[in-house]
Amino acid sequence: MNRINYLFNTKKERVLSIYFTAGFPKLEDTLPVMEAIQAGGADIIEIGVPYSDPIADGPTIQDSNLIALENGMSLKKLFEQLVGFRAKIHLPVVLMGYLNPIMQYGMEAFCKKCKEVGIDGLILPDLPMQQYLDEFKELFEEYGLFNIFLISPQTSEKRIREIDQNSNGFIYMVSSHSITGAKTGITEEQIAYFERVEAMNLKNPRLIGFGISDAETFTTASQYSNGAIIGSAFIKKIKDSQNLSQDIQDYLKGVKA
Amino acid sequence: MIRVDEKGFYGKFGGAYIPEMLHPNIEELRENWESIVASPEFQNEFQLLLRDFVGRPTPLYFASRLSEKHGAKIYLKREDLCHTGAHKVNNTVGQIILAKKLGKKRIIAETGAGQHGVATATVCALMGMDCTVYMGELDIQRQRPNVERMKILGAKVVPATSGSKTLKDATNEAMRAWINDPVGTHYIIGSVVGPHPYPEMVARFQSVISEEIKWQMMEKEGRENPDLVIACVGGGSNAAGAFYHFYNTPEVRLVAAEAGGLGVNSGKSAATTALGTPGILHGSKTILMQTEDGQVVEPHSISAGLDYPGIGPVHAHLFDIGRAEFVAVEDEDAMKAGIELSRLEGIIPAIETAHAIHALNMIEYSKNDVIVINLSGRGDKDLDTYIKWGGY
Known part of the structure; x- marks a missing residue:
């Protein structure tokens, strides 16, 4: 069974997914950061594949992408780092990245490599549902990779249902009209949207991301979904950290408190 | 089609x-x-x-001295005369x-x-x-x-x-x-x-350019189709407009002038078709300048309007099937072509447009050919660049 399904079969509440950029803050930090996220008690690890032009990301993640690229990170390098990571990491691991670097790597070679190293799912923000269905669905399924779709407050009920039908793993609910890291806190308007989607009784679990940064926002988001995703706030925490492992674990403890 | x-x-x-x-x-x-x-x-x-705000139709102007110099019948589609100075x-x-x-x-x-x-x-x-x-x-x-x-x-x-x-x-x-x-x-x-x-x-909104070229050609030359249409390409909107009604008329040669920057192999260029490979940029699959790892390469051109690492998907297609000829015009040559047009025709072109003028030196054509160059913009905005360059 895909580790993502296994997770949601056994845990339905307060699922915490942490995003970080591969090769950030230093090139060889990828695995230590993953280990610390696991030790800190998160449930899913989302590894960002750095890209020069991340159009859905705000300044914090843009900056981490740029630093990772300057550090020499690439998809090829990432797969080298990930060889054997399953000896240490049992959490579901999802790769989040933009299409272009993956296309250049070769879509099939990429999927094959994901399976080989032990990746469970993909979040590709610039791959819309139709393009996924037309071009990549079969390939992803062949290699056992879940494709995780985003929905936003603007997504119509009809489309949410279509996305639900074509999703596996979980649905990534973008909490507001925003790029990553742009807004913090949760407004009443957002809660109305969370409630609206909750009432739809979708077949897939939902995680809320964008604007989640601390115990309060994590708890609020978890009240209306199966949990939440933290990205920019986590990147800020580790950017200048002198003791990655400790700082990450302390931060996650605080979020889960 | x-x-x-x-x-x-x-x-x-x-x-x-x-x-x-x-x-x-x-x-x-x-x-x-x-x-x-x-x-x-x-x-x-x-x-x-x-008509009343933009000032269309823009003239199709017979550039006699430029024609004499280059040995062809050259018309300029005067998009530089549009309100705000460009197409x-x-x-x-x-x-x-x-x-x-x-x-x-x-x-x-x-x-x-x-x-x-x-x-x-x-x-x-x-x-x-x-x-x-x-x-x-x-x-x-x-x-x-x-x-x-x-x-x-x-x-x-x-x-x-x-x-x-x-x-x-x-x-x-x-x-x-x-x-x-x-x-x-x-x-x-x-x-x-x-x-x-x-x-x-x-492209549809810009297609008014080639729509007008057709009837203006009919008025001036008694035929709708020129032998060549030349336009500069950054993202490619003026070229798309100038090519649009000729896409499916194979006897009209389409020439796209990209920005060669300091030279296609200098590492300082924006010649997308010369340097690029298929990929995804800004929401469409096209040809773009990128590293082996799929990171977008920073382009360079003296002209801000051509300083872009991709091209519109329609141009990628025209390139792919060989419908359009692409040339890479270097900074220095474009600047000189800008001066040439200024001196020969009394028109200071935008530096983007000057790339299309220089393309005349890079392609083959015969003396009897009727060539339309899309004069996409005027050079007022580029005075600083002309002054800094100083070669006039």
């Missing part, structure tokens, strides 16, 4: 690779733009504004009417040389709409007069400070701004780039 298919592809290129957050906006456009544009109300308003306004007039019909209140745009920014600020002023233009920090420095023009027209100019701080980054910022504020906002993309339906929509 060269035309966009229903999924937004020209052959292998095009499509709409966009984050879900933009899906409703893109879908709204895709579903409505053609019927709105085809409606008599739209056409009445559009044609009236093109960009054809598209912004069309899109602003469309935005209004869709009930949008706020306009955002990206700009490279500032021509599209000025054209957008202009139509926003005309329609009383709120306007924010994203512009690379480097371009803000080298296109100061256009920045001030936008401000005079009441637009807000926001610097894009990421990456190379040029057009690509301004486009990223505009897309992010759209994601952040999608409701009630229309994004006026200035070139034939971006997710479907933008490339076709922008």
Whole structure:
């Protein structure tokens, strides 16, 4: 069974997914950061594949992408780092990245490599549902990779249902009209949207991301979904950290408190 | 037959690779733009504004001294005489009417040389709409007069400070701004780039250029088709407009002048078809300059309007099937061609356009050929660059 399904079969509440950029803050930090996220008690690890032009990301993640690229990170390098990571990491691991670097790597070679190293799912923000269905669905399924779709407050009920039908793993609910890291806190308007989607009784679990940064926002988001995703706030925490492992674990403890 | 298919592809290129957050906006456009544009109300308003506000039709001018020098019959399609100084306004007039019909209140745009920014600020002023233009920090420095023009027209100019701080980054910022504020906002993309339906929509608004060339050719030469049409290509909106009604007329040679920068192999170039490979940029599959790892390469051109690492998907297709000839014109040669046109015809062209003039030296043609060069813009905005270059 895909580790993502296994997770949601056994845990339905307060699922915490942490995003970080591969090769950030230093090139060889990828695995230590993953280990610390696991030790800190998160449930899913989302590894960002750095890209020069991340159009859905705000300044914090843009900056981490740029630093990772300057550090020499690439998809090829990432797969080298990930060889054997399953000896240490049992959490579901999802790769989040933009299409272009993956296309250049070769879509099939990429999927094959994901399976080989032990990746469970993909979040590709610039791959819309139709393009996924037309071009990549079969390939992803062949290699056992879940494709995780985003929905936003603007997504119509009809489309949410279509996305639900074509999703596996979980649905990534973008909490507001925003790029990553742009807004913090949760407004009443957002809660109305969370409630609206909750009432739809979708077949897939939902995680809320964008604007989640601390115990309060994590708890609020978890009240209306199966949990939440933290990205920019986590990147800020580790950017200048002198003791990655400790700082990450302390931060996650605080979020889960 | 060269035309966009229903999924937004020209052959292998095009499509709409966009984050879900933009899906409703893109879908709204895709579903409505053609019927709105085809409606008599739209056409009445559009044609009236093109005539009385933009100043169309623009002349097809026989450049006798340039013709004599190059040994062909050369006509200049005078888009430089459009209001605001370039062809960009054809598209912004069309899109602003469309935005209004869709009930949008706020306009955002990206700009490279500032021509599209000025054209957008202009139509926003005309329609009383709120306007924010994203512009690379480097371009803000080298296109100061256009920045001030936008401000005079009441637009807000926001610097894009990421990456190379040029057009690509301004486009990223505009897309992010759209994601952040999608409701009630229309994004006026200035070139034939971006997710479907933008490339076709922008090309359609610019196609008035080749539409006019056809009847003007008939008046002056007694035939609709020139032997060659030459245009510069950054993203490729003026070229798309000048080529549009000739796409499927194979006897008309289409020549696209890209920015060679300091030389195609210098590492400082924006010659996309010479240096690029297929990939995805700004929502469409196209040809772009990138590393082996799929990171977008920072382009270079002396001309801000051509300083872009991709090209519109329709041009990628024209290149792919060999329908258009692509040449890479270097900075220095473009500048000299700008001076040549100034001295021979009394027209100081935009540096973008000067690339198309130099293309005359890079292709074969015969003395009897009728050549139309799309004179996409005037050089007023580039005086600083001409002065710094100094070779006149």
